[in-house]
Amino acid sequence: MIKISDTALIKRMTERKLILLSTFITSVFYNIAFFTFIAENVSIWTWGGFLIFLSASTIVFLFNLWLFSFLMMFGLPIFKLVGVLITLINAIAIHYMTNFNVILDRSMMGNIFNTRFSEASELITLKLFLYLLLLGVLPSYILCKVKAKKTGRINVFATTFAISAFSVMFLYLNSSSWLWIDKYAKILGGKILPWSYMINSVRYYSAISVSIEDQEKLSDxxxxxxxxxxxxxxxxxxxxxxxxxxxxxxxxxxxxxxxxxxxxxxxxxxxxxxxxxxxxxxxxxxxxxxxxxxxxxxxxxxxxxxxxxxxxxxxxxxxxxxxxxxxxxxxxxxxxxxxxxxxxxxxxxxxxxxxxxxxxxxxxxxxxxxxxxxxxxxxxxxxxxxxxxxxxxxxxxxxxxxxxxxxxxxxxxxxxxxxxxxxxxxxxxxxxxxxxxxxxxxxxxxxxxxxxxxxxxxxxxxxxxxxxxxxxxxxxxxxxxxxxxxxxxxxxxxxxxxxxxxxxxxxxxxxxxxxxxxxxxx
Missing domain, CATH: 3.40.720.10 (Alkaline Phosphatase, subunit A)
Incomplete structure (x- = not known):
């Protein structure tokens, strides 16, 4: 029986490769709803549509690269801990996004945070557990077994900077696709995992903290x-x-x-x-x-x-x-x-x-x-x-x-x-x-x-x-x-x-x- 920790892939794994692999897997397999939306609204088999698809994919990859590179700066244990949490939440999110067409914008996050357990429990189904098991628990287990060799913070930063520079240059040269992306920015922002629920959770609670401070009295x-x-x-x-x-x-x-x-x-x-x-x-x-x-x-x-x-x-x-x-x-x-x-x-x-x-x-x-x-x-x-x-x-x-x-x-x-x-x-x-x-x-x-x-x-x-x-x-x-x-x-x-x-x-x-x-x- 081959153990996960004994595979050639794991033996050759370095922190830099782990960052890139995590970025690729998250960007591709956990953003099906994101790419499906683009495919439904753009003719991706045309040159213009393909460039839009490529630009949007680059943005997703870039955001996730920054996230995982940032996490690795705190060391492999923190990277794994947060990575497991993100993976489990992604699995739950993708279930509702693909089966209910949910968009995880600020209002939806507010809806989630204000749902009582008695009603949230109605959304817990066998299909959810299957998503959680296959897309959450299993990848998390593999991530926990990884023993990546230390790369060095400078090398991690250099790799991230180089890829970011290339990606930004590509996006700049392909600026014609920005108009379409800007048009659907709110929807796309609610579909990118894990950024949609992370950023919009912060936005929701920021709005709440403002709304309850010093409410002005109406005129008598x-x-x-x-x-x-x-x-x-x-x-x-x-x-x-x-x-x-x-x-x-x-x-x-x-x-x-x-x-x-x-x-x-x-x-x-x-x-x-x-x-x-x-x-x-x-x-x-x-x-x-x-x-x-x-x-x-x-x-x-x-x-x-x-x-x-x-x-x-x-x-x-x-x-x-x-x-x-x-x-x-x-x-x-x-x-x-x-x-x-x-x-x-x-x-x-x-x-x-x-x-x-x-x-x-x-x-x-x-x-x-x-x-x-x-x-x-x-x-x-x-x-x-x-x-x-x-x-x-x-x-x-x-x-x-x-x-x-x-x-x-x-x-x-x-x-x-x-x-x-x-x-x-x-x-x-x-x-x-x-x-x-x-x-x-x-x-x-x-x-x-x-x-x-x-x-x-x-x-x-x-x-x-x-x-x-x-x-x-x-x-x-x-x-x-x-x-x-x-x-x-x-x-x-x-x-x-x-x-x-x-x-x-x-x-x-x-x-x-x-x-x-x-x-x-x-």
């Missing part, structure tokens, strides 16, 4: 009266407008809302991002200066409103509210058997409203909604209307129709959840109340080979950006505001920044922060 304001007003804001998850029958979908996915009075489905609403944390910031902010000013729940809490935040999800920006409760806490007192899905957020909600000592009440319900890929687990068994459904976390095992069936069932359950929320408000008679539902972003269900969400906004398909925006108002609210839902004139477009100003408008809150042009009822 006041409620115009002390009459009781209840507003429930439901933040949906991964719901796309295309699959709501309220918006013309050919399946009845909103049977309850379609039969309710005083319901408005606002058309042409778009999310500001394709990932949860970014969209939540938009929903709760007054304008595009996200992260620099206090958000809606904090603002109303500061002005004396009773703000209750109930969540079965995550990702909200820093907030200060009267009460913050997550689903696990609510589950401890759940007795009605509806404790595993979003309906847990309605547990004892009526009591919380009635016991409020304040007349201005804002309730935010942040649901788990239609988050994938385990759509089948987002609704109770009784809501499995469309069958057969995809019941695999590895959605490649399912037909697209099975995937759509499971997703549509989540929309039916969302319809039920919204209707039950409205019933809570209807049970409080002769009171001004309003419910608003808006999703954080949409979802891809296999269109154009894309799945899930988080695609960079500039290239994301409409199904990841077009979202449902639904409003219900009590009779007393309609009467006081003199609103006729049958003749309600909608705006041409809506976005998530409408929420902040519409909530203030509903509370008749007077403030310079309020923009009536963004109030959906004005």
């Amino acid at each position: 304001g006041e409620f115009s009266d002390n009459q009781k007003m209840i507003f429930i804001l439901i933040i949906g998850e991964t719901a796309r407008a295309k699959n709501f029958s309220l918006y013309g979908y050919n399946r009845i996915t909103n049977p309850l809302l379609e039969s309710k009075r005083n319901v408005l489905a606002l058309n042409n609403a778009k999310s500001c991002t394709t990932y949860t944390t970014g969209s939540l910031a938009c929903i709760l902010s007054a304008n595009e200066a996200i992260g620099n000013t206090e958000v809606l729940p904090t603002y109303l809490t500061r002005h004396g409103a009773n703000v209750l935040w109930r969540t079965n999800n995550w990702g909200e920006p820093p907030i200060k509210v009267s009460s913050y409760v997550d689903a696990t806490e609510l589950a401890n007192s759940c007795t009605n058997g509806k404790c595993e899905s979003d309906e847990i957020l309605l547990s004892n909600l009526s009591n919380a409203i009635h016991s409020s000592e304040k007349n201005k009440i804002l309730i935010v319900l942040h649901t788990k909604g239609s988050h994938g890929p385990s759509y089948y687990s987002r609704y109770p068994e009784g809501f499995e209307t469309f069958t057969p459904v995809c019941k695999y976390e590895d959605i490649s095992k399912c037909t697209q129709q099975e995937l759509v069936n499971a997703y549509d069932n989540t929309i039916i359950y969302t319809d039920y959840f919204i209707s039950k929320t409205i019933e809570v408000l209807e049970s409080i008679p002769d009171t001004q109340s309003m419910m608003m539902y808006i999703s954080d972003h949409g979802e891809s269900l296999g269109e154009h080979g894309l799945y899930l969400h988080g695609t960079p906004y500039t290239i994301a398909p409409d199904v990841q950006k077009n979202i449902p925006f639904i409003v219900w108002m009590s009779d007393k609210f309609i009467q006081k505001r003199n609103i006729d839902t049958s003749t309600f004139i909608q705006s041409q477009t809506y976005d998530q920044f409408n929420v902040f100003h519409s909530v203030l408008g509903a509370f008749e809150f007077k403030s310079e922060a309020y923009d009536s042009t963004k109030d959906i009822l004005k």
